[in-house]
Amino acid sequence: MNGVMDRPVRVALLGCGVVGSQVVRLIRDQADDLAARVGAPVELAGVAVRRLGLRRDVEVPEELLTTDALGLVTRDDVDLVVEVIGGIEPARGLILAALEHGASVVTANKALLAEDGPTLYAAAAAADRDLFYEAAVAGAIPILRPLRESLAGDRVTRVLGIVNGTTNFILDRMDTLGSGFSEALDEAQQLGYAEADPTADVEGFDAAAKAAILASLAFHTRVAALDVHREGIAEVTASDVASAREMDSVVKLLAICELIEGPDGPSVAARVHPAMIPRSHPLANVREAYNAVFVESQAAGQLMFYGPGAGGAPTASAVLGDLVTAARNRLADVRGAGESSYADLPVLTMGQTQTRYHLQLDVDDKAGVLAAVAQAFSEHGVSIQTVRQEGRGDDAQLVVVSHTASDADLGAVVEELRAMAYVREVSSVMRVEGAAE
Amino acid sequence: MNGVMDRPVRVALLGCGVVGSQVVRLIRDQADDLAARVGAPVELAGVAVRRLGLRRDVEVPEELLTTDALGLVTRDDVDLVVEVIGGIEPARGLILAALEHGASVVTANKALLAEDGPTLYAAAAAADRDLFYEAAVAGAIPILRPLRESLAGDRVTRVLGIVNGTTNFILDRMDTLGSGFSEALDEAQQLGYAEADPTADVEGFDAAAKAAILASLAFHTRVAALDVHREGIAEVTASDVASAREMDSVVKLLAICELIEGPDGPSVAARVHPAMIPRSHPLANVREAYNAVFVESQAAGQLMFYGPGAGGAPTASAVLGDLVTAARNRLADVRGAGESSYADLPVLTMGQTQTRYHLQLDVDDKAGVLAAVAQAFSEHGVSIQTVRQEGRGDDAQLVVVSHTASDADLGAVVEELRAMAYVREVSSVMRVEGAAE
Known part of the structure; x- marks a missing residue:
């Protein structure tokens, strides 16, 4: 069990953009470490891209590139599929095909998981394969594994997350420089922290998808993106931020997931909106584009997980962590802890x-x-x-x-x-x- | 795989003090959740204590109590052993006997792991059983699992930890109130943050044991407590703290583990000593008796894990998290990721x-x-x-x-x-x- 086996674990990569190219680099640069940690060499079986012949951030041997993603994920020599295309389709169809064909899947696709997670979880369970997605929430920060495993013997009551780096950068600038919203957004766009169309970040859609994933895992129930109340930061004014400052507080866009005990038993609530928090709160010190997730549980008390919430290399680090576990599981022919929604709790408005x-x-x-x-x-x-x-x-x-x-x-x-x-x-x-x- | 099996997972608990009594409480109060998460009921098979008939923080049915710890861990109906006695012996002998007899083990025993971890890891591997110890470092904070699993596809280069709550409380008081060391120690003792004999905390022995465990896991090599350079905080003066303040810095007792690239390849270093860190560093905001571990890795960048580093309920939360994973593994008849020391790196002085x-x-x-x-x-x-x-x-x-x-x-x-x-x-x-x- 301790040696390195000869049979490699073969990985199909879907997408070779900012994150995908870093996945290729890590698999190549850390080949020896990965082999020692997995117990077998980890090999790239193929890389599906939209177009061949493009310049990429990483060199990929030409014979590995293909535009036939479906053909790749259903190849018999593929043990693991890493999906970093994003969006709903074709990602969903490819993940389902991969699982059905017996591959385990690692994905960073928060939008898909928040919209249709239960379909994917059910497919993974039926195929007896892993579906891991640490990279989907808060980038490199290990938060899903701790929620799912480390806190499995505890009762999580509340999750407060700064899970969108773009909006945190903007609000941090408004706080430290006194900028208005649009001025701070301009700066974020110039520095590459915000996209040309910043809607998904600024209006809280990205954070709401992550809130749905966090609430589902934390409370062992099903919460979809549509269950999450969502308000963005476009209405936050310099005067709001100044008011917060007078209260020795700071404005953050928070993803808030709560377990609420009521007379008819527990229910859950999930919401994303700007809020004031006191400067003494650990989340108040989360600066620039960093992310952090603050967790309250009955026995452990208050925990916080902090780190870069986006970027190619940090996201690839989270993908690779999942990949090592999924690869070990494939070799041992077992499946890791999956989703559990046994609690089946009502969601409050x-x-x-x-x-x-x-x-x-x-x-x-x-x-x-x-x-x-x-x-x-x-x-x-x-x-x-x-x-x-x-x-x-x-x-x-x-x-x-x-x-x-x-x-x-x-x-x-x-x-x-x-x-x-x-x-x-x-x-x-x-x-x-x-x-x- | 998704239902709850009838066959319970049976747990032997060694020690029923501050942590042990909380373990009993959590197993009892969260029976339904644990059964759903493990896939089978979790039952206490017995509780080994030094003396019967004592008043305890939790009610334990009399027929479960025994003074024969060795008899308990080698009983055929025991699947899992939780060791919260602490110290080297009899803990070591009991853990080895339990593994040999086919039980998986969860322990919070940092002193034993730092002194003789490799013997225990080898015994667990030989028995093909889990040996988990999340609670041994930084209490409730999930840090070992993220290092071992989430960052398994990355290269950790540095760990900076505030891993001793007593000394952090003392230094925080010296910083915020301008107290001297002995005044702050007195207060810590009155509030129950420091023991009557504070040597293990104040002189850095406790932090050094944790540094050894962190360095071993982070760098996939073997670092023992004796490899860790150790200086305590007894010599830190009010004037040192004031000097730090003038530099916009704060004094913290840090456990520092580093991977150092040299001309002859990488080596590691581990040390515990008071140090100045700038107030803008995330560790500087770790107040009172809280713990935090700051991790730098090549791809993920800077991560921080924060929470309560001690206390009965928080430590029990970490124990239960390990217990759920170990119990799932027993049911599936598999073993989780174990220690790897393949890197076998030299330790710098x-x-x-x-x-x-x-x-x-x-x-x-x-x-x-x-x-x-x-x-x-x-x-x-x-x-x-x-x-x-x-x-x-x-x-x-x-x-x-x-x-x-x-x-x-x-x-x-x-x-x-x-x-x-x-x-x-x-x-x-x-x-x-x-x-x-």
Whole structure:
């Protein structure tokens, strides 16, 4: 069991872009280490690309390249398929074909897993093969394996993640330089942290897909991307960020997954939105394009996993980690821990979610303003933690932080405030997370 | 494969103290979840204790308690042994007997692993059984599994860990309150963060054992506790901490494991000592008794794992995570990834280690002092990064930060400075880690 076998483990790679070319490089440069760790040499059986004859970031022997991806994944000499094409099709069809044909699969495809994970998990279980996807969430950071295995004897109650590097870079710049959103986005695009069309990142679609994957694994249930409440950061203003700063807080785009105990048993909630967190919170120090996932569990307490959330080499590192385990399993003819959705928990709507709000209101500096505002909160059963008046006359402002209440009630309060004659403008509305009540 | 089997996985627990009683509680309170995750019920077969009839933190049915630990681990109905007694013997003998008798083992015993790990790993391999020990390093933080599995396709080059909560609490208090060492130690003892005899923590023995385990796993080689250079924090003064603060740095007790490329190939070094790190480094924000392990690898870049490093429930969480994997493996009749020491790398002495120094010297305020000090550095081939004179007359001080040099050369410089007539006192000597050159 300790020696290196002669029979190689053969890998088909789908896609040879930023991540794929780094996968090729690591398999080649670390051949000896991989052989020792797997127990057999790891060989590239073929690389499926869209077009032949392109210049690539890595040299791939011409005889390995093919445009026939389906032909490659169903070849009898392929033990493992690595999918780094992304998107729904043809990735889904190729992964299903690979599993059906007896190959194990490693993928970095968060969009596909969040949209149709259960189909893939079922196919892997039916084929008795591994389907691993550590690279799909938070790049190089080992987070899925710890959730699935290290915390398997514990009860995870909450996951707070900074899982999108583009938006974290933008918000970090807004915090440190006082930039506005579009200025920070421009800089992110110039530095290559944001794409020309930044919608998937900025509007929170990318983070929502990752939240669905994290919630499913953490709570042993099924959460799809569509179950995740999603708000992006395009509406976050320099003034919001300044308000946070005054509260000794910072604005982050968070993916929040919660296990909520109710009278009828537990349910789950998953949401992505900008939120204020106190600077003393470990997530507050996650700078630039880094990612981090903060996990709360009953026995372990508070854990955090931090690292680069994207990039070719970091993502390839996560792919290779999965590849080594899947290869070892193929040699031993076993299957690793798969998905479990035995808990089968209901998913709460955003309105039912419990949260806190930080509000900043431009108000008339008149007697009775505070009473009227407080009345709006109490009518909806939302209790106020602190209220602070700043400025006088035309600059009068109220800063209100609520206690925990349902998001629906909080939203109703905000709507009512917006309609009040005394209130000239609700200038900042932000949820507050990660703070003691 | 997806259902829960009838045949239970039976667990023998050795020790029922702070950790053991939490293991009992988790196995009982989470019975349904564990059964779903393992694929079979997990049952306690017996609990070995030193004395019967004691009051314990958890209720254990009397018929499960025994003082015959050896009899328990060699019972035919025991599939898994959890060892949380600690210390070298009888723990070693019991673990070896358990493996030989066909049980898999989960242990939290860092001292034993650091002293005699290879014997245990060989016994596990010979018995074709798992030996897992996530709880031995950094409590609840999943760090061994990520090093062994998630980073198996990458090349780890450096591990910097805050792996002892007691010393981190003391140094954090010295930093935030300006306390002296003994004052902070007193507080740690009053709060239960330090033991009555704090030697193992304060002198770095505990951290050195963990450094040996981390280095072995990270670099796929063998590093024993005796290979680890060890300095504790008893000599760290309030003035050292203040000097660090002036440099916008903080003093931490670090466990440092490095892979060093040399002309004759790679070697490793492992050391535990107090060091200054810049406040911008992710480890600098690790407060109170928390632990964190910072990992640098070629492809993944910089990762950090953070959480509670000790305590009954957190340590039990790590034990249970291992237990679930070991139980799944027993049911499938396979063995997980074991230790690999194929790299078989030489271990450097501390003198050969490359590091940087921060020195504070009380000097005579005379012409020629700086030249003489600079001469001492250059004689030993150590280059100076910055030098700063502070104060005048009797308060004159030089603050010198070196570039990277061998620890032996740096030590020789310090010795020579101490002997110089111009230098009244070398008031602070501290290595500098985690900073750009």
